[in-house]
Amino acid sequence: MTTTDKAVPMAAQRADIDDLFWQDDYEPITADDAFLAEVVAKADLPALLAALAAATGDTSGLVEDLRPPLTPVDTVGHPHGGMTEAQQELARRLALDGLRRLRDEHITSVDVLPDDTVQHILTFLTNGNESWVPSLRHELDLAPDKGGAPSWRFGELAPGREFEVLVVGAGIAGIAAGHRYAQADVPFTMIEASDRIGGTWWKNRYPGVRLDTPTFGYSYSFAQKTDWPHQFAQGAEILDYLETVAERAGLADHIEFGTRLTRAVWDEAKGVWVVTTVGSDGVTTERMFAAIVSGLGQLDIPHIPDFPGLADFTGPVMHSAEWDDTIDWHGKRVAVIGTGASAYQIVPAMVDEVAKMVLFQRSAPWMLPAPNYHDTVDGTFSWLVRHVPHYGQWYRLWVTTLGIPGRFHSVEAEEGWEGVPLSVSRTNQKVRDELIGRMAEQLQGRPDLLELTTPSYPPGAKRMLRDNGVWAYSLMQERTTLETSPIARFTPEGILTEDGTLHEVDLVVCATGFRPSDYLDGVEIVGRGGVEIHDFWKGDTRAYNGVTVPGFPNFFMLYGPNVGGVVAGSLHFMIERAVEFSLKVVREVLARDIKAVDVTPEALDRFVAWVDAANRRMAWGQPYVRTWYQNASGRVSQVWPYTNADYWEITESVAPGDHEFIA
Ligand code: NAP
Numbered sequence: 001m002t003t004t005d006k007a008v009p010m011a012a013q014r015a016d017i018d019d020l021f022w023q024d025d026y027e028p029i030t031a032d033d034a035f036l037a038e039v040v041a042k043a044d045l046p047a048l049l050a051a052l053a054a055a056t057g058d059t060s061g062l063v064e065d066l067r068p069p070l071t072p073v074d075t076v077g078h079p080h081g082g083m084t085e086a087q088q089e090l091a092r093r094l095a096l097d098g099l100r101r102l103r104d105e106h107i108t109s110v111d112v113l114p115d116d117t118v119q120h121i122l123t124f125l126t127n128g129n130e131s132w133v134p135s136l137r138h139e140l141d142l143a144p145d146k147g148g149a150p151s152w153r154f155g156e157l158a159p160g161r162e163f164e165v166l167v168v169g170a171g172i173a174g175i176a177a178g179h180r181y182a183q184a185d186v187p188f189t190m191i192e193a194s195d196r197i198g199g200t201w202w203k204n205r206y207p208g209v210r211l212d213t214p215t216f217g218y219s220y221s222f223a224q225k226t227d228w229p230h231q232f233a234q235g236a237e238i239l240d241y242l243e244t245v246a247e248r249a250g251l252a253d254h255i256e257f258g259t260r261l262t263r264a265v266w267d268e269a270k271g272v273w274v275v276t277t278v279g280s281d282g283v284t285t286e287r288m289f290a291a292i293v294s295g296l297g298q299l300d301i302p303h304i305p306d307f308p309g310l311a312d313f314t315g316p317v318m319h320s321a322e323w324d325d326t327i328d329w330h331g332k333r334v335a336v337i338g339t340g341a342s343a344y345q346i347v348p349a350m351v352d353e354v355a356k357m358v359l360f361q362r363s364a365p366w367m368l369p370a371p372n373y374h375d376t377v378d379g380t381f382s383w384l385v386r387h388v389p390h391y392g393q394w395y396r397l398w399v400t401t402l403g404i405p406g407r408f409h410s411v412e413a414e415e416g417w418e419g420v421p422l423s424v425s426r427t428n429q430k431v432r433d434e435l436i437g438r439m440a441e442q443l444q445g446r447p448d449l450l451e452l453t454t455p456s457y458p459p460g461a462k463r464m465l466r467d468n469g470v471w472a473y474s475l476m477q478e479r480t481t482l483e484t485s486p487i488a489r490f491t492p493e494g495i496l497t498e499d500g501t502l503h504e505v506d507l508v509v510c511a512t513g514f515r516p517s518d519y520l521d522g523v524e525i526v527g528r529g530g531v532e533i534h535d536f537w538k539g540d541t542r543a544y545n546g547v548t549v550p551g552f553p554n555f556f557m558l559y560g561p562n563v564g565g566v567v568a569g570s571l572h573f574m575i576e577r578a579v580e581f582s583l584k585v586v587r588e589v590l591a592r593d594i595k596a597v598d599v600t601p602e603a604l605d606r607f608v609a610w611v612d613a614a615n616r617r618m619a620w621g622q623p624y625v626r627t628w629y630q631n632a633s634g635r636v637s638q639v640w641p642y643t644n645a646d647y648w649e650i651t652e653s654v655a656p657g658d659h660e661f662i663a
Pocket residue numbers: 209210211212213299305320337338339340341342343360361362363463487511512513514628
């Protein structure tokens with residue numbers, strides 16, 4: 001089979017479609033049946049059947065017996081959502097017919113679908129899980145009630161009212177907020193401390209940086225790029241995407257670069273936030289905003305442990321998120337501290353080009369098999385994206401569907417399970433055994449390494465990494481030392497471990513993570529009654545829906561506490577829903593012509609109790625586990641233990657009983 005490399009045609013923006021990457025027309029199919037059969041043989045069947053049903057308007061083939069069973073995923077995803085061989089055979093026949101129809105009837109575009117067609121296709125893809133459907137409609141360009149975009153405009157609700165919102169940060173969250181607030185015509189200013197768009201993807205530019213979740217689950221519902229080059233996008237590709245989104249959303253005029261938020265004080269009488277910012281020139285500015293939307297990330301503040309003697313080391317020390325491009329590490333002796341998601345990308349990217357690699361491991365990571373981790377998108381996929389109208393979007397929706405249950409079932413603790421502290425349930429133990437077996441295969445001949453890299457905690461208790469063999473390869477290189485003796489101190493020459501070994505190195509990379517519990521560190525937010533937000537939290541970050549905090553009216557956090565998905569869900573979905581929730585609150589303020597809305601302490605307590613109860617049932621919530629998902633007191637303050645569908649539901653409206661409306 002031959003496929004061309006021709007790029008997907010430039011997206012046409014259409015005012016009535018909520019997608020900055022919407023494409024009206026696709027390339028006509030001219031290929032013969034044999035070629036089409038080869039395409040079908042390699043395609044993802046549920047996504048293709050959905051796309052073809054939408055394009056032809058014929059949903060008759062999507063019968064109950066053909067629905068993908070969505071077999072729960074332990075370690076590796078089941079092809080076609082677990083469809084049986086017989087289902088796959090029938091699906092391929094249907095798909096081939098559908099492709100022939102596109103060709104013979106010259107179908108190259110599809111418009112928004114009738115509601116019953118959308119419903120039929122979503123019932124098919126979700127195997128009848130109707131409770132998931134609203135959250136999926138939120139993602140589907142072709143749904144007549146897609147949602148997401150505000151249905152109201154500032155001028156209609158509050159003509160002439162002086163009202164300006166401050167959006168903090170131009171990363172994934174800030175861009176989402178900017179786009180939605182612009183759509184509602186709500187006046188806003190966006191500030192960004194650095195001089196570029198991109199947030200975490202601008203800061204993290206270490207060697208090997210890329211996504212470690214599938215690319216097609218990592219885009220905005222309102223900017224569904226489909227011509228991604230890699231299955232797991234490289235950092236630069238994501239940065240480029242974010243810049244393109246910001247440009248298409250027309251955000252440039254709203255952003256003040258080199259401007260950092262340092263303080264915001266709620267003025268009760270005026271009902272405004274008095275905001276202090278500092279420019280890169282050091283000049284302090286004070287101004288007033290009616291509301292603040294914070295897009296400051298959870299994984300924003302680098303954690304460099306206070307190693308004794310750190311200052312004595314004569315070479316450079318850099319954190320993974322503060323990579324210094326001017327330092328040439330090639331041919332040098334390099335130490336990498338940490339074995340989390342960042343180290344896992346840095347070490348394989350450097351190992352072949354350094355003189356020596358010393359990797360300091362405190363705990364071994366779990367790794368999920370992902371043989372395609374470094375692969376480009378294949379030719380068949382690109383062909384489908386170019387020729388089947390909205391195939392890329394349907395594939396994205398299919399990935400999102402699979403992400404709703406995710407791998408929850410494999411991390412839920414079983415009451416009375418005897419395998420603790422190594423596993424939390426029978427399924428979890430099965431995952432453990434499978435993953436260890438896989439490592440054993442990769443580390444053949446190195447039982448020493450297998451012992452050192454076998455985690456002593458349950459799979460899923462910490463973030464699981466993607467394994468295509470490069471980690472084992474890196475560890476097995478002669479120039480690599482895996483050091484598990486704790487770091488005693490730094491010396492001028494290198495790092496001394498507690499077993500008395502001195503590792504002489506030229507450069508130290510601290511891939512030691514972030515301080516998510518110190519959320520909003522460096523920023524003072526003073527709310528009602530003069531209470532500062534960190535004093536309110538006392539080290540335990542909490543927010544209603546992950547967005548609002550009692551006593552801090554009209555203050556919203558995007559991707560705040562307890563909304564991070566770790567075995568399921570989509571980061572963009574959670575951020576977008578937080579933005580939409582904030583806009584719903586702002587709408588209340590405008591429509592009621594009041595100063596502000598504040599969430600009640602009772603509502604926050606209820607939300608936290610609900611989230612805590614579920615987190616306690618998960619691997620990461622067990623008392624014998626330590627992970628950055630928890631704060632200093634051990635409470636899981638970062639993770640969202642429910643599904644996207646659940647978050648869709650709780651962010652759908654501003655419950656009057658949970659809020660105080662401040663006139
Ligand atoms: P991390 O997962 O928190 O890992 C930090 C590592 O440093 C851990 O191995 C930790 O050991 C170790 N460490 C911390 N303090 C130490 C000390 N005093 N001595 C020795 N070792 C120490 O940080 P990260 O790798 O930067 O990743 C953080 C999160 O960022 C990820 O979980 C993920 O959500 C995100 N991330 C995503 C991507 C991606 O999508 N591509 C890439 C990178 C990061 P312990 O495990 O024992 O604590």
